[in-house]
Amino acid sequence: MAIKLFNSQTSMFCEKVRVVFALKKVPYEVVDVRADERKSLLEYTNQRKVPTLNYNGECVIDSTVISARLERDHPQNSIYPEGANNKGLCLAIEDWSDEVLIHANHAMRRADNPEAKQEAEAEWDSHFKTLDQMYTGKKFIFDNRMTIADISIFSELHYLYTAVKYEVPAQYKNVHAFLENMRQTLKLKSLADSFDAPSL
Numbered sequence: 001m002a003i004k005l006f007n008s009q010t011s012m013f014c015e016k017v018r019v020v021f022a023l024k025k026v027p028y029e030v031v032d033v034r035a036d037e038r039k040s041l042l043e044y045t046n047q048r049k050v051p052t053l054n055y056n057g058e059c060v061i062d063s064t065v066i067s068a069r070l071e072r073d074h075p076q077n078s079i080y081p082e083g084a085n086n087k088g089l090c091l092a093i094e095d096w097s098d099e100v101l102i103h104a105n106h107a108m109r110r111a112d113n114p115e116a117k118q119e120a121e122a123e124w125d126s127h128f129k130t131l132d133q134m135y136t137g138k139k140f141i142f143d144n145r146m147t148i149a150d151i152s153i154f155s156e157l158h159y160l161y162t163a164v165k166y167e168v169p170a171q172y173k174n175v176h177a178f179l180e181n182m183r184q185t186l187k188l189k190s191l192a193d194s195f196d197a198p199s200l
């Protein structure tokens with residue numbers, strides 16, 4: 001039985017999972033949930049969220065759970081750093097990115113008046129400061145190799161650029177360098193493209 005990913009090409013959490021699949025070179029089929037307005041997803045899972053996997057007959061929901069499951073069953077090209085301390089830190093950063101940066105993305109996307117825009121910019125600004133420090137002198141956060149922490153952060157920044165159409169201010173040089181490094185690592189021609197390569 002094939003692995004099926006219920007996918008929305010514009011979802012940052014789906015992009016996160018597509019990168020993990022590609023890194024591990026695990027083949028999968030895509031079910032585009034936009035094609036039938038999530039009808040087949042609802043029929044299969046009784047809920048609306050993507051990414052969802054039909055994993056050889058087993059239903060697996062949530063990008064963090066899916067990524068951990070792929071790591072367990074396909075340990076090649078690990079998405080976690082070496083050592084328990086760094087692994088714990090990596091999981092915490094993944095969670096921060098998925099729960100906190102998404103909030104800033106939604107705030108920016110929904111801002112429909114100057115005050116709301118200013119608030120959303122202030123929210124992102126504090127995260128850009130954090131990220132700029134995190135990536136000072138580093139290609140990736142851990143051991144100079146891409147982990148799920150970098151993948152989660154990239155997915156949020158990429159969504160900010162492509163869907164929200166907000167550019168990271170030029171002063172955050174390390175954030176820009178990280179985005180360019182990820183663009184090259186993921187072999188994207190341009191940051192405007194979404195990631196859908198079957199392998200890396």
Ligand SMILES: N[C@@H](CCC(=O)N[C@@H](CS)C(=O)NCC(=O)O)C(=O)O
Nearest residue numbers: 011012013048049050051062063064
């Ligand atoms: N924590 C979840 C979040 C998933 C999520 O929020 N997915 C959004 C798309 S980015 C979705 O499918 N929303 C549709 C809905 O809630 O109806 C994950 O990491 O997978």
